[in-house]
Amino acid sequence: xxxxxxxxxxxxxxxxxxxxxxxxxxxxxxxxxxxxxxxxxxxxxxxxxxxxxxxxxxxxxxxxxxxxxxxxxxxxxxxxxxxxxxxxxxxxxxxxxxxxxxxxxxxxxxxxxxxxxxxxxxxxxxxxxxxxxxxxxxxxxxxxxxxxxxxxxxxxxxxxxxxxxxxxxxxxxxxxxxxxxxxxxxxxxxxxxxxxxxxxxxxxxxxxxxxxxxxxxxxxxxxxxxxxxxxxxxxxxxxxxxxxxxxxxxxxxxxxxxxxxxxxxxxxxxxxxxxxxxxxxxxxxxxxxxxxxxxxxxxxxxxxxxxxxxxxxxxxxxxxxxxxxxxxxxxxxxxxxxxxxxxxxxxxxxxxxxxxxxxxxxxxxxxxxxxxxxxxxxxxxxxxxxxxxxxxxxxxxxxxxxxxxxxxxxxxxxxxxxxxxxxxxxxxxxxxxxxxxxxxxxxxxxxxxxxxxxxxxxxxxxxxxxxxxxxxxxxxxxxxxxxxx
Amino acid sequence: xxxxxxxxxxxxxxxxxxxxxxxxxxxxxxxxxxxxxxxxxxxxxxxxxxxxxxxxxxxxxxxxxxxxxxxxxxxxxxxxxxxxxxxxxxxxxxxxxxxxxxxxxxxxxxxxxxxxxxxxxxxxxxxxxxxxxxxxxxxxxxxxxxxxxxxxxxxxxxxxxxxxxxxxxxxxxxxxxxxxxxxxxxxxxxxxxxxxxxxxxxxxxxxxxxxxxxxxxxxxxxxxxxxxxxxxxxxxxxxxxxxxxxxxxxxxxxxxxxxxxxxxxxxxxxxxxxxxxxxxxxxxxxxxxxxxxxxxxxxxxxxxxxxxxxxxxxxxxxxxxxxxxxxxxxxxxxxxxxxxx
Numbered sequence: 122x123x124x125x126x127x128x129x130x131x132x133x134x135x136x137x138x139x140x141x142x143x144x145x146x147x148x149x150x151x152x153x154x155x156x157x158x159x160x161x162x163x164x165x166x167x168x169x170x171x172x173x174x175x176x177x178x179x180x181x182x183x184x185x186x187x188x189x190x191x192x193x194x195x196x197x198x199x200x201x202x203x204x205x206x207x208x209x210x211x212x213x214x215x216x217x218x219x220x221x222x223x224x225x226x227x228x229x230x231x232x233x234x235x236x237x238x239x240x241x242x243x244x245x246x247x248x249x250x251x252x253x254x255x256x257x258x259x260x261x262x263x264x265x266x267x268x269x270x271x272x273x274x275x276x277x278x279x280x281x282x283x284x285x286x287x288x289x290x291x292x293x294x295x296x297x298x299x300x301x302x303x304x305x306x307x308x309x310x311x312x313x314x315x316x317x318x319x320x321x322x323x324x325x326x327x328x329x330x331x332x333x334x335x336x337x338x339x340x341x342x343x344x345x346x347x348x349x350x351x352x353x354x355x356x357x358x359x360x361x362x363x364x365x366x367x368x369x370x371x372x373x374x375x376x377x378x379x380x381x382x383x384x385x386x387x388x389x390x391x392x393x394x395x396x397x398x399x400x401x402x403x404x405x406x407x408x409x410x411x412x413x414x415x416x417x418x419x420x421x422x423x424x425x426x427x428x429x430x431x432x433x434x435x436x437x438x439x440x441x442x443x444x445x446x447x448x449x450x451x452x453x454x455x456x457x458x459x460x461x462x463x464x465x466x467x468x469x470x471x472x473x474x475x476x477x478x479x480x481x482x483x484x485x486x487x488x489x490x491x492x493x494x495x496x497x498x499x500x501x502x503x504x505x506x507x508x509x510x511x512x513x514x515x516x517x518x519x520x521x522x523x524x525x526x527x528x529x530x531x532x533x534x535x536x537x538x539x540x541x542x543x544x545x546x547x548x549x550x551x552x553x554x555x556x557x558x559x560x561x562x563x564x565x566x567x568x569x570x571x572x573x574x575x576x577x578x579x580x581x582x583x584x585x586x587x588x589x590x591x592x593x594x595x596x597x598x599x600x601x602x603x604x605x606x
Numbered sequence: 607x608x609x610x611x612x613x614x615x616x617x618x619x620x621x622x623x624x625x626x627x628x629x630x631x632x633x634x635x636x637x638x639x640x641x642x643x644x645x646x647x648x649x650x651x652x653x654x655x656x657x658x659x660x661x662x663x664x665x666x667x668x669x670x671x672x673x674x675x676x677x678x679x680x681x682x683x684x685x686x687x688x689x690x691x692x693x694x695x696x697x698x699x700x701x702x703x704x705x706x707x708x709x710x711x712x713x714x715x716x717x718x719x720x721x722x723x724x725x726x727x728x729x730x731x732x733x734x735x736x737x738x739x740x741x742x743x744x745x746x747x748x749x750x751x752x753x754x755x756x757x758x759x760x761x762x763x764x765x766x767x768x769x770x771x772x773x774x775x776x777x778x779x780x781x782x783x784x785x786x787x788x789x790x791x792x793x794x795x796x797x798x799x800x801x802x803x804x805x806x807x808x809x810x811x812x813x814x815x816x817x818x819x820x821x822x823x824x825x826x827x828x829x830x831x832x833x834x835x836x837x838x839x840x841x842x843x844x845x846x847x848x849x850x851x852x853x854x855x856x857x858x859x860x861x862x863x864x865x866x867x868x869x870x871x872x873x874x875x876x877x878x879x880x881x882x883x884x885x886x887x888x889x890x891x892x893x894x895x896x897x898x899x900x901x902x903x904x905x906x907x908x909x910x911x912x913x914x915x916x917x918x919x920x921x922x923x924x925x926x927x928x929x930x931x932x933x934x935x936x937x938x939x940x941x942x943x944x945x946x947x
Contacts, residue, residue: 435708436857545717546708547857548701551864552721558739559725559872563732570731576739577611 128218134162134236137219141166144219151226158185159194162236166222171229173248180210180246181231196237203233203242212245224302251276252382257360259525264402269360274304274379280362281308285369289313295326297340301333305340308365308375308384315372315603318567322374322387336381344376344387345566352530352557355566357389364398372601388566388602390573392586394526395419400589409588415523416587422521422531427538427550429513430463435546451507460543462506466514467539469496471532573605614734615799616809617741618873622791623814624744625866627821628840628859629696630785637774638833639764642822644778648786649815656792656811660804663796676885682794683881687902689787690874694719695906697867704841704860711910716903718864722871723899726879727892730798733872740869744862751858752820754849755828763830764823788814791870794877875899 130137138153145151150169155162165181184207204215212230216222217240222232229247254276257269270277278292293307305326309319322344329343341356342348359365365375365384376385395415400408432439433448440448452459473492480488500506521531534557541549564571574582582605584590590598610618632638698714725733768774792810796803825839828846836842844859852858879894908914 432857435705438854439852439857441851441853546705547861548709548714548864551861552717552868554861555736555740555865555868556721556724558736559728559732562735562739563728565731570735572735572739576614576735578613578738 128220130217130219130222130234130239130241132237132239134164134234137234138164138166141219141222144223154182156185158199158235161194161196161199163199164234166226166232166234168226168229171227171249172231172246176210176246176248177231181233181244185233196235199235200238200240200242204240210244210246214243216241216243224296227302228304247275254280260359260361260364260398262361262397262399262402265398266361266363268362270362270377270382270384272380272382274306274377277362277377277382277384278306278308281365281369281375284362284366285310290369293323295323297326297329297331298334299330299332301335303334304379305334306377306379308369308377310369310372313370313372313601314374315567315601318387318569319374321567322376326376334378337376337378337383337385340376340378341385344385347564350560351564352534352560353391353527353564353571355388355564355571357386357393358383358526359386360384361398367398372603388569388571390569390605391561391564391571392575394524395586405589405591412586412588418520418523419527419531422517422524422527423534424538424550424554425517425520426463426467426513426535427540427542427553428547429510429542430460430539431542431546431550433459434543448507448509451509455504455507457505459507459510460539462510463513463539463543464536466500466506466510467536470514470518474532568606569602570605579605609729609731610734610795610798610800612799612802612805613809614738615795615803615806616813617738618734618795618869619788619792619806619810620813620817621737621741621744621866622870622873623788623810623817625693625697625863625870626785626787627817628863628866629693629700630821630839631837632825632833632835632839633777633781634835636778636833637765637768638822638826638829638839639766640768640771640774641778641782642819642826643766644775645782645818645822646815648779648782649811649818652786652789652814653807653811656789656807657804660796660807664803679881679884683878683885685790686794686874686878686881689790690871690878691902691906693787693867693870693874694902695909697863698906700838700841700863701860703838704856712907715906718867718871719899719903721868722875723895725868725872726875727895728872730873730876733869733876734798737869740865744865747858747862751847751849751855752824754847754852754855755824755843757848758846759824759827760830761827763827765826765831791873791877795873 131140142151152167152169154165156165157163163185165177165185167177200215204213207213214225216225216232222234222241222243225232225243228245229249230243230245232241232243234241251273252271254268254271256267260269268280270280282290282292287310289311291307291309291311293309295305295307296302297305307319307322307326325344326340329340331339334340337358341354344356345351345354348354357368359368360383362384365386368386369375373389374387376387378385395412397411400411403411433452437445455462457465469492473488477484477488477492497511501508501511517535521528521535524531537557538550538553541553543549545552562570562572562576570577573579575586582600632641694715697718698711701709701714702711725736788810792807795806799806821839825833825843828843829836829839833839833842840859840863841856844856845854847855849855875895875898878898879891882894883889883891
């Protein structure tokens, strides 16, 4: 109660300004311009860089200076005029406390305080520097939209709204982060999104107790129930507004975070990771074919090196005789055991990947050449690794690039399979496969199993795992994510 | 408690049955064709007994599902423990015999029990979903392998002759009935099925009949009279495969048995854990599962050192399962009884 009293605005303008300066720690980017409106002393307060100077001059300063100076009225009338009559900005509101003024200022508002009244007027004239809407960097496509989300949540809202011109589309703003007070926007379609799921998402966001939310990655672990125990995530990312819209239509919930050009999608099923917006532009048979290729690539990227080492070291009888001879010849020329070779090469591959990931493109290419050609070729000729192994590694690496969304999981699981296959052959591979499958199958988001519709089986929707329905079929069905529970 | 569908339960049961088949050891001179016929008759008998039993259980609504009947819980728990020990012992022996230069029985026991405990810690839903996900994959793999076995399948090797058919049938019947852990597992799974458990029974027993017939007929037609001299039929059958891509599928058979064991073991762990929790509820799931896996591994190691057979131990276990409920009956308050009614 006491805090509320000290936080409330007083009638003395000087006192309010002094307290606001103290609240903001005498920050140097706080700007206070004093003026007189109809005989009442007022102050226009902004944070430098957060507001557009053009809009400040055109929408606030000039209209205020044009008000007739001879009309002497009281502060209450001035404030009423500002908050209820004037059209300085479409986004206007009244403020009563210092903390709400601080919130508004940091969100790019101009606040006008008047002497003699414990109330202020806030006008949205945001004008901070932002990146323009650009094409997607990680979700490239051939025949779909070339727009991606940007860092400003309002811009992202407009990108979604433009695609779904429905009165049922809802945006719910929330704030999270004790210090950062980041804007978070829940996006959903009323009637499609499950109420229970919505309330769970709202509750989980409200319960976040972090000082700062600097991106969707800070929210994701809080949206998942057993984040630390799980290998995969029940929450998906997308940088494409069209992809988010497609998910909203299926009853999913989107979360936009201010400062990040990505949207979170809850829940995100395992099979969705094999989808691409281009699938809907391709012929049905081709979309199905590509999807099967993606699933096969995932298995190849995760398990192939492990299976290779298990087959060669533990079960050579599996292999064709000619192939076995060729492998044996290759291995005879190397100095390390197959298992050691594979572990070393895989770790080298991860180092190269990590090195090229965050470097400028030109240097990244140089690293690929140095790593792939020079090190690879020299390692084979010097007898450090065998040629068949290099083919296995190359195949695995290429397959892992098919699904960038699984990059983290593929890197770790691949090593797990190599160790399992290297130490215990197919017995180890089977143990590894069951443990990973059980972990994946244990995941669910508010009652929606992660492995749905494959397990539990929804036979009518199984086609979405291995292909896609034709547009006639899609037009006829009106299912949402709730139907997969 | 009611968490899994009838199909998922059936998948779990089919996998546990496949495990039993993969560990089947033929007697010296056994006629596997006769075994196939006996197994089919046993399957019909199981259906005739189990379907009415399930209907009665549903109607009476008195089963350990509500965790209030401590006696049933103790008996179910001891049964699960016993089966877990027997299966682990047999499975680790199988793996050790498959590649003695790579695997030791003790190491395999420790690894598989830890893996089962981890899988069980994911919950019954996860285990059943994994089973229903892996079963079609396994079926596809075995269909492929079956086609690879085709050139070796010769119908003229099928021979029903037996010197003493009645004695052999009765011996096989006793042997197969003793290996029918599926009956126990079915009643263990029953409390978890959300609806129509009779559907589980029908699906499972139909699949069981087909699988058993196919397995013994294949082994008989591929191995002929040698099938009774091979020991583990599953392993020997795997050596007879010859495919276009995979030369011999022994490793695939080994991996498949491991998958079957891990899922069956995890299911038994869950039944055991829930039975313990029905009596003592203040233990965390993960700690309990870890303690159980360590305890069973130590017990099996101790038995291995002392050369005690599981059969001897099962006698003690059965004795405990009778004595423990009597003690519990005298300890527990009377209001606990009949709460489900």
